[in-house]
Amino acid sequence: MGHNIFTGSLVFLDRFAGEHVVANQHMLISGETGSGKSVTARLITLLELDLNTKAAYIDPDGEYVYYTEKLGGQVITLMPGRFSGMNILDVEPETIKENGRKTERVNLQEKTAEVVDLIAAVMRYYSGQGLDMRQAALLEEAVMEEYREREITEDPESLYSGGVKKTMPTLSDVQKRLAQKAGMEALADAIKPLLAGGSIGMFDGQTTVKLKDVPIICFNLKQVQSDFARFVASYASLAWLWQKFAQRGGKSIKKSVNIDEAWMFLKHPDVAKYLEVLARRGRKHGCALTVITQRFEEFTHTPSGRAIIDSCATILVLKQEEHAADAAVEYFNLASGCRDLLAKAGPGMGILRTSGITSAVQVSPAPFEWPLVETKVVGT
Ligand SMILES: Nc1ncnc2c1ncn2[C@@H]1O[C@H](COP(=O)(O)OP(=O)(O)OP(=O)(O)O)[C@@H](O)[C@H]1O
Ligand SMILES: [Mg+2]
The missing domain is CATH 1.10.8 (Helicase, Ruva Protein; domain 3)
Incomplete structure (x- = not known):
């Protein structure tokens, strides 16, 4: 996924390598806006697809729609007042x-x-x-x-x-x-x-969206703007992902659920509960959770938030504002020299810690990967 900025050696990440190598598959990617979180998440997913991993995204800003479509995935666009195609009472x-x-x-x-x-x-x-x-x-x-x-x-x-x-x-x-x-x-x-026609009537109707056997599913929440509608949309999407995606096929199918702007989901304890369920129980089902967030500190303020980030065996801390760099060094127990690196890092540069090894990395997509992993927000 990149190289070590001091030695120049290549950095490979295999978070599905197994418990003897890395305690679990979960990963935290944190950094200020523009630090390269979403590019990194897309690159990691792209590399993991080669290992037959399936991925799902909760996408509050429509940043993964182009990517998902290009990779032949399925985009589920949620809109308030419009049926999503998913019946919450459908059973299989x-x-x-x-x-x-x-x-x-x-x-x-x-x-x-x-x-x-x-x-x-x-x-x-x-x-x-x-x-x-x-x-x-x-x-x-x-x-x-x-x-x-x-x-x-x-x-x-x-x-x-x-x-x-x-x-x-x-x-x-x-x-x-x-x-x-x-x-x-x-x-x-x-x-x-x-109910259908109501302001949050997104899940009332007969199912029309069939979960296809595709490499990526993206829940696009860009049009769901009000806090209430976002709450319902994220709650229902996470419930659906937990039941129909994360547990599917058990350990034999490697999967990842990736939540961008995850700090937003912490605001609502009922939604945070699902992140916690994914963090606590996903491992048994071969499902990785990727928590992508600007404000990792918000996670440290609630027991549920701490449970989620503490369960991530792999962390990538990208550029942080000064005070957040201090907080990151302290919370993750990093060497004091990491502080300056984090405060001055360019996009994609940061500290990666996995299986007890900490390295300073530059995430570097290959030229042919850039057109796919670059951040592109589409209108829908
Ligand atoms: N590894 C990288 N190498 C070089 N440039 C990068 C890298 N990662 C990101 N960038 C540049 O930085 C820009 C912002 O990256 P990205 O969208 O991933 O940021 P972000 O942390 O997700 O920001 P936000 O919190 O606003 O969503 C990209 O459009 C790209 O031009
Ligand atoms: Mg982003």
């Missing part, structure tokens, strides 16, 4: 190991919990309070009744009728059912913005 069979044997099962319980969690998170965002026990119980009941009505069970066969996938329940169906339950009218009203 997953492979589980039972008594050493692999079986297929539809995990209705996890899906139900995910829908209840999303609505609880939305309520917390509105009012600072989630759902009370009765609300959570009746909401769960409403979701389960929707599956039951369609005779959808844990059996994968139950998803089909006459060889065709059944129509899945949607948030609208759940909301209607909830509204009929005694005392649930207010909650049913409160979730109306999540």
